[in-house]
Amino acid sequence: QVQLEQSGGEVRKPGASVKVSCKASGYTFSSYAVSWVRQAPGQGLEWMGFIRASNGYTNYAQNFQGRVTMTTDTSTSTGYMELRSLRTDDTAVYYCARETPYSGYTDWGQGTPVTVSS
Amino acid sequence: DIQMTQSPSSLSASVGDRVTITCRASQSVSISLNWYQQKPGKAPKPLIYGSSTLHSGVPSRFSGSGSGTEFTLTINSLQPEDFATYHCQQSHSTPLTFGAGTKVEIK
Numbered sequence: 001q002v003q004l005e006q007s008g009g010e011v012r013k014p015g016a017s018v019k020v021s022c023k024a025s026g027y028t029f030s031s032y033a034v035s036w037v038r039q040a041p042g043q044g045l046e047w048m049g050f051i052r053a054s055n056g057y058t059n060y061a062q063n064f065q066g067r068v069t070m071t072t073d074t075s076t077s078t079g080y081m082e083l084r085s086l087r088t089d090d091t092a093v094y095y096c097a098r099e100t101p102y103s104g105y106t107d108w109g110q111g112t113p114v115t116v117s118s
Numbered sequence: 119d120i121q122m123t124q125s126p127s128s129l130s131a132s133v134g135d136r137v138t139i140t141c142r143a144s145q146s147v148s149i150s151l152n153w154y155q156q157k158p159g160k161a162p163k164p165l166i167y168g169s170s171t172l173h174s175g176v177p178s179r180f181s182g183s184g185s186g187t188e189f190t191l192t193i194n195s196l197q198p199e200d201f202a203t204y205h206c207q208q209s210h211s212t213p214l215t216f217g218a219g220t221k222v223e224i225k
């Protein structure tokens with residue numbers, strides 16, 4: 001079955017960077033995009049963007065343009081999301097997800113909590 | 119960007135009740151509307167895609183309807199395991215956007 005295994009929780013100071021990984025299994029990694037969604041404490045879900053594993057094409061939400069970089073390593077079926085210049089309001093759980101065409105996000109990672117605090 | 123407005127933001131209901139949650143889009147998303155269920159500390163679970171198609175394994179007491187800008191999620195005969203937060207999401211165009219969520223609590 002499809003599994004998305006994310007890296008563990010992180011604590012960073014304001015201004016630092018964080019890189020979260022998402023290791024996929026159970027499907028052909030290069031045939032799908034890896035998307036990233038975050039959820040601040042007590043808040044709703046916020047779409048960050050996606051990267052197509054087949055060709056590296058990225059589409060980032062305007063809110064994160066210039067601060068986020070999404071990459072993939074097809075040799076290990078792993079997606080990465082790096083967020084720079086962290087602020088306290090970047091404190092959130094970060095999820096990776098797989099979108100199946102016309103079916104929405106059918107598979108999700110377990111989430112990676114990122115805390116930004118001085 | 120397409121804004122998604124969910125209502126209510128929370129509701130209290132009893133086991134066996136029928137519950138309806140509404141999601142409105144700021145412009146037409148056709149039927150590119152998905153619903154997710156999320157329990158505390160867990161990732162969202164897909165419920166419905168394409169406005170009305172249930173994902174495999176989702177109980178038939180869940181149903182979705184709507185097109186264009188107005189959508190509803192209905193839970194018939196609410197069960198104890200249905201107490202959770204429900205999110206709508208449009209997948210018509212990027213940036214993909216979610217509603218703020220509706221928390222269904224036990225009365």
